[in-house]
Amino acid sequence: MSERASGRLLHTGNAVVDVVLEVPGLPERGGDVLATGTSTTAGGGFNVMAAAARQGIEVAYAGAHGTGPFADQARAALRAEGIKILLQPCADLDTGFVISLIDAEGERTFVTSPGAEAALGPDDLDALAPAPDDVVYISGYSLMYPANRAALSAWLPGIDAAATVVVDPGPLADQIPTPTLELMLARADWWSCNRREATMLTGLNDPDDAARALARRVVRGSALVRTGADGCLLIQDGALHVLPGYAVAAVDLNGAGDAHTGTFIAALIHGLDPLTAARHANAAAALATTVRGPATAPDARSLREFLRTREPDGSK
Template sequence: MSGRLWHLGNVVVDLVLEIPALPERGGDVLATRTEHTPGGGFNVMAAAARQGLPVTYAGAHGTGPFGDRARAALHAEGIDVLLAPRPQPDTGFVVCLIDTEGERTFVTSPGAEATLTAADLLELRPETDDLVYITGYGLLYDSNRAALLDLLPRLDPTVTLVTDPGPLAAEIPEPALELLLARSDWWSCNAREATLLTGIDDPSEAARALASRLERGSPLVRTGADGCLVHDGERLVAVPGFEVRAVDLNGAGDAHTGVFMAALARGLAPVTAARRANAGAALAVTTPGPATAPEAARLDAFLN
């Protein structure tokens, strides 16, 4: 394993509620299970770290019970934290509603993670073979977006930039989107997000459209239980998924991305890395909770 992952996204705390179904507007529903756990960018970092990739969280974090909870979880996974806590506010949180089919619905309340500045990243100098990860959530906040776009021209060409636009992909300002498309080495998203960005419903055609917009990079489009589509630089390859009994889909995409980046850092070819990521996501959905990506040994055993 060579290199390090520098995560420039947002760590928040997930307030998870399992419910029979979403209530109607103005209605109410009793949760069958509740949990509060670090989420957001934490899920991707934990997935990568469990595969043996050194990880640093370079985003902002706050002072208060949510910030304390997030930092404790990062340290428990062996993830380094670059910045000192903000004096205020606390780290933000996400209400995550999971129905009986495993589908999830989010409501986000931003906190300190939405206050990243260019000054926070002035000394950030990823080295050759390092990976830098940017998420669309960070691009929605004015301060974070300015900081991230200020960093792009300073990245050495040998640094691999992975961008995940996230569920709010359509709300990313167009100038920021174009700059990231120009620099990204990997554009990792699900089929819905690919449609939002291209206007094309067919995942394969949407992936090809994304490939044509990426000046130096390639797309990876997750297609749920079917697996993913990955462009290896020459052609689009459909990499099949693994049949498992899904218990909780929350965090599946994050597990996929984290395992994929760790596989790239090991020097695996894109299609092989994508197959490993499919397996990581498949194992993740068999356990309740958002940060359920497997350890490397468990993933190796599953693949073998």
Template sequence: MRLLHLGNVMMDLVLTVPALPERGGDVVATGSRSAPGGGFNVMAAAARQGLPVTYAGAHGSGPFGDRARAALREEGIDVLLAPRPERDTGFVVCLVDAEGERTFVTSPGAEATLRPTDLAQLRPEREDLVYLSGYGLLYEANRAALTAWVPQLDPAVTLIVDPGPLVRDIPADALQLLMARADWWSCNAREAALHTKIDDPAAAAGALRSRLKRGSALVRTGPDGCLLHHDGTLDVIPGFAVRPVDLNGAGDAHTGVFMAALAHGLAPAAAARRANAAAAMAVTVAGPATAPGADALDAFLRQSRPAPR
């Protein structure tokens, strides 16, 4: 049993600025950091729960690719493909202003060059979980490879789809194909609203579930926890009250831990409760890849109770 991740690993270049510069202007950052991001955060969260993880996406040759692979190795994550010799892994510039608002600019790299021949090397077992991100579907090459490969999946393989914040930019035919095959559709409340045009998270979760041919919907509702629309029932899974330090990466921690919990045999509601706890722990630490390890998460769950609704 393992998690096969078909998303994108990139480098995040994060600059803290007092305010965004006007057009043609300049500003001096008050702080900066760089770290692997994108799909790395989800994989790290799952791997820290003891789930074997394989990164099956593309990656490049160069300083960004080298650093991304080193971070994957440090988390015990296998890398399936060889580095692309012709280009480096891409990067994301993130400007964080004084109010905490984040502005992103993405420069795609080798991770946007997935090919059908790459996926031919990937043979999921019936017990495996496969994760797809909506970001990958925005790139023409990746979209063509993935939409040709997904229909060939064994029906026993669990497919988790996270459409991401740009869900409205995903071509409709690709979106429909994934909704027809997904076993879990995992997103936050804002993404659910963008997709369904329904602002109420519970109603949006129901709408998502009605559009899935065989799967269930999970909608994250921030500190309130998450909603599960599974087996015809809507369950409200409460979150945990903590003092947040950095909200970055909470959704990735939630998704990675939820998948690991499912793989380890937990029922969906119990897996969602564990994921809520992991997301709560993640926001108490600065940085993107702050999901806890299994022992720390177990201790938190023994000592904590969900916040009252």
């Protein structure tokens, strides 16, 4: 997948900055704790975009961004990956940030401070005209913000019917307002989520049952449910496909889902069939867990070499 494809990924989500603090444990209410490590990095929607761009497709960020130090850091990261920035900065807001507390057991606790990325205007998307071979990505995080939700809900029904829409509801899937959720289910060509999110949306604990139930609600298309180290489930034309993961020595699970989603989209844009695209996504997610950090998706060469030498069951 090294040659530049004709289609592009239009990402309408939120590129923010992650402020990551490693702590021995969470402080009690009113207490304090000394962090043992601190880092700041671009995060949020950036991770999916970076994963896709590293597979050699054109990626454009269609979300809002601000003016200030966090916005500067997010834009620098986007440009370093060759990602185009479509909108002008908001003059009176900085880009938001996420405080991520990682305790000694690896559990992550988040606090999000929204910024300009949560203030998508009604006219910001008017100039976007997705072509038939483009993929439009919509994040559930965007749908939690009233301004973004209104802008996306007004814009999405009018885009080219041939353009592919991928909706990832995210961990707040059950909080998306019902009318908005139904609109997304009606237009999505691919509904991409993890096992927990599929359960939240269907009430079914068995991942196979949840995936089938979810796919029945996607009016136009299909569903992909990530099952962690086990790989993913793909439902297309009513058929359930179980695609196993790759056995690796994982050191950090953070960002594996984003690597999966970005690689899957890139593979579709490159013209791969969905089953092959999902296998590539499984491999990219596995590789991402072997490196510490959030945006650790492999580039096209590394992924190609991994697929050449490894089988999904990890036996080779």
